[in-house]
Amino acid sequence: MSKRITVDPVTRIEGHLRVDVEVDGGHVKNAWSSGQMFRGIEEILKGRDPRDAWLFTQRFCGVCTTVHAITSVRTVENALDIAVPMNAQYIRNLIVGAHAMHDHIVHFYHLSALDWVDVVSALKADPAKTSALAESLSPWPHNGTAVLKGVQDRLKGFVEAGQLGIFANGYWGHPAMKLPPEVNLLAVSHYLQALDAQRNINKVVALLGSKTPNIQNLAVGGVANAINLDNEATLNMSKLYFVKEALDEAQKFIEQVYFPDVCAIGALYADWLPYGAGVKNYMAVPDFPLDEKGTKFDLPGGTIMGGDLGSVKEIKAFGDPYFKENVTESIAHAWYDGDWQKHPYDEETVPKYGKWEDDGKYSWVKAPRFQGKPMQVGPLAQVLVGFALKHEPTVKWAVKTLETIGAVAKTKVGPEILHSTLGRHAARMIRTCMIAEITQKHWKLLVENIGKGDTEIFRKPEFPSGEQRGFGFHEAPRGALSHWIVIRDGKIANYQAVVPSTWNAGPRDGKGQVGPYEASLIGNPVADAERPLEVLRTIHSFDPCLACAIHTLDVEGNEIARVRLA
Amino acid sequence: MGERSPDEEAEVRVLGLGNVLMGDDAAGPWVVEHLRAEYEIGPGASLTDVGTPGLDLVPFIGGARVVILVDTVKSKGEAGELRFYRRDEILRYPPGPRTSPHDPGVKETLLYLEMAGSGPEEVLLVGIVPGRVEKGLFLTPAVAAAIPEAAEAVAVELRRLGIPALRRPGSAPARPWWAGEEGTAP
Numbered sequence: 155m156s157k158r159i160t161v162d163p164v165t166r167i168e169g170h171l172r173v174d175v176e177v178d179g180g181h182v183k184n185a186w187s188s189g190q191m192f193r194g195i196e197e198i199l200k201g202r203d204p205r206d207a208w209l210f211t212q213r214f215c216g217v218c219t220t221v222h223a224i225t226s227v228r229t230v231e232n233a234l235d236i237a238v239p240m241n242a243q244y245i246r247n248l249i250v251g252a253h254a255m256h257d258h259i260v261h262f263y264h265l266s267a268l269d270w271v272d273v274v275s276a277l278k279a280d281p282a283k284t285s286a287l288a289e290s291l292s293p294w295p296h297n298g299t300a301v302l303k304g305v306q307d308r309l310k311g312f313v314e315a316g317q318l319g320i321f322a323n324g325y326w327g328h329p330a331m332k333l334p335p336e337v338n339l340l341a342v343s344h345y346l347q348a349l350d351a352q353r354n355i356n357k358v359v360a361l362l363g364s365k366t367p368n369i370q371n372l373a374v375g376g377v378a379n380a381i382n383l384d385n386e387a388t389l390n391m392s393k394l395y396f397v398k399e400a401l402d403e404a405q406k407f408i409e410q411v412y413f414p415d416v417c418a419i420g421a422l423y424a425d426w427l428p429y430g431a432g433v434k435n436y437m438a439v440p441d442f443p444l445d446e447k448g449t450k451f452d453l454p455g456g457t458i459m460g461g462d463l464g465s466v467k468e469i470k471a472f473g474d475p476y477f478k479e480n481v482t483e484s485i486a487h488a489w490y491d492g493d494w495q496k497h498p499y500d501e502e503t504v505p506k507y508g509k510w511e512d513d514g515k516y517s518w519v520k521a522p523r524f525q526g527k528p529m530q531v532g533p534l535a536q537v538l539v540g541f542a543l544k545h546e547p548t549v550k551w552a553v554k555t556l557e558t559i560g561a562v563a564k565t566k567v568g569p570e571i572l573h574s575t576l577g578r579h580a581a582r583m584i585r586t587c588m589i590a591e592i593t594q595k596h597w598k599l600l601v602e603n604i605g606k607g608d609t610e611i612f613r614k615p616e617f618p619s620g621e622q623r624g625f626g627f628h629e630a631p632r633g634a635l636s637h638w639i640v641i642r643d644g645k646i647a648n649y650q651a652v653v654p655s656t657w658n659a660g661p662r663d664g665k666g667q668v669g670p671y672e673a674s675l676i677g678n679p680v681a682d683a684e685r686p687l688e689v690l691r692t693i694h695s696f697d698p699c700l701a702c703a704i705h706t707l708d709v710e711g712n713e714i715a716r717v718r719l720a
Numbered sequence: 721m722g723e724r725s726p727d728e729e730a731e732v733r734v735l736g737l738g739n740v741l742m743g744d745d746a747a748g749p750w751v752v753e754h755l756r757a758e759y760e761i762g763p764g765a766s767l768t769d770v771g772t773p774g775l776d777l778v779p780f781i782g783g784a785r786v787v788i789l790v791d792t793v794k795s796k797g798e799a800g801e802l803r804f805y806r807r808d809e810i811l812r813y814p815p816g817p818r819t820s821p822h823d824p825g826v827k828e829t830l831l832y833l834e835m836a837g838s839g840p841e842e843v844l845l846v847g848i849v850p851g852r853v854e855k856g857l858f859l860t861p862a863v864a865a866a867i868p869e870a871a872e873a874v875a876v877e878l879r880r881l882g883i884p885a886l887r888r889p890g891s892a893p894a895r896p897w898w899a900g901e902e903g904t905a906p
Contacts, residue, residue, distance in 0.1 A: 349836050350836075368771055
């Protein structure tokens, strides 16, 4: 007899991501991923000045603010076919790099670590043994016995007071939790240290972006960070060194804490490596441009079909027709009027809410397709594309990761293990290590460029009459993000954002092809249907981003995700 | 541009939460704009429109002595009613399992920071019951009418903490960038 499980968070007035799975014999047999909220925020942009679009798009989502701002200015610049000064590229790159490091650290430690780490078990750990284990894995100076004992004591205080606080709803004691107490204690300690790492790297975004979480320094045509090394009020050497210090500190945390933690969890959960692959068509877009027009990049983009790394095809530049011509969105199973599959320039968003139908419409999320196929996007796509293209930093970090996992697990593992739930975590960490190096490089490029006497930051855009179309992309923390614009006589006639979580969380399409979330859940084990930890593990590994649009705090009720069994 | 963002250094931080593109969800940011436009606030306090940062609230709350949050709240009351909560009331119910980093992160952030030893000593949540929360740049009349009252509640709290917070006579009303020419009118 199969069992239906619905995971439906009810934290808001309107819902957001809902996942339904059918479980039979301890495994997921079928799955549906549904966005429970109509967005359509793009409508607000129609008729506005394209130069203001980024201010609005960065409010699409409260976490991904920077990424929608950057993508929007790139989109308008593409429509006008303009290049931006190198200082602007470097400053933008530093902001998106710092944002990505921040975002990936938060995702691993504060969103998903508790899927794998049993907090209560940490109470049983021996702090001295934990410290010895940590020191065998990393030179990080904050893994001493005294630090770990302090964390354990504080945790003990929480538990004895009967309030587990932040951990109260963790699935501790779940049969799928497998880490030894010492590893759990180490992870809890790093979970707390990650809060400082998060605050540290945020300073880069705050200083260069003038403000967080919503940056203020962008402009179509460049940035608004005046550069004058002799002026206290502008970007000068003391501010640049402040940025450098924060980047150094972030890199240390990423390489000495995040890297070994992910490798250890991957190795100790080796039995989970076969699960969660799902859709093995991957797509990433290139990012960290190295020239004014965006034709050379520090992170490569491209597509891989059917899990075959040999099929890799590169996306080479901003405006690449290979990307432009192959993206469509399907509404066959989404609550919009019709059942079309259209290019983003030609879409119209007409909501038509109906009830949930397993074989009909069941989501507010459209189903994006590339050459008609569902694509998985995100750090895993980016790492696999880089690996397939023999991109040197990707190969270096991927090999180092696989070797470390193999050493801890005492077995040899190859890149094929990356097609999995844990592989998405490993790839996100690999990408973070690369970005820590790339931001250092772009800091140096910026300083050298200013040193040569170049202080140009902005070129005024001109809007011709008539119609222009353009698109911009950004490899955001959650994957390939693209915005599409139609400008008519200097005003926005159409605007569409195809966000990474739409690629991953989208429903079935007109041909019945399931989306990446859905595909990745099918075959997952579920030990306890009342506590579907394994479903959350796989969904969390994608770093979902659907609940972006509203925020209403529920203080008077119990803010808890509802798990329903039917 | 300062060496550090002053928003992240002040002892007392007023944070407006909510999405400015989603109707009444913008109430928190509106209160921040109202305070900026119509009040003279002494040193030691900062005002920030933080949007909907979910778990990214950590840098904004971490290191503060007092945090005053302004947000829409789910409550049985009428649209535009104010509700006040202190730390223990906010944390009476534990946060639920998350599916995404975007779920409101107030409870988690307070608990994380407490556990890490850098949580605020005092927290006040000025809650506003929303009417219509859907795509749109305007507040409903009931919520628009509650903005000055919520702003004054923040000012009262600031004064209690010894921070000057007085209405500036004859100041022009707030006109946030997102609301265009029409202000709060529908």
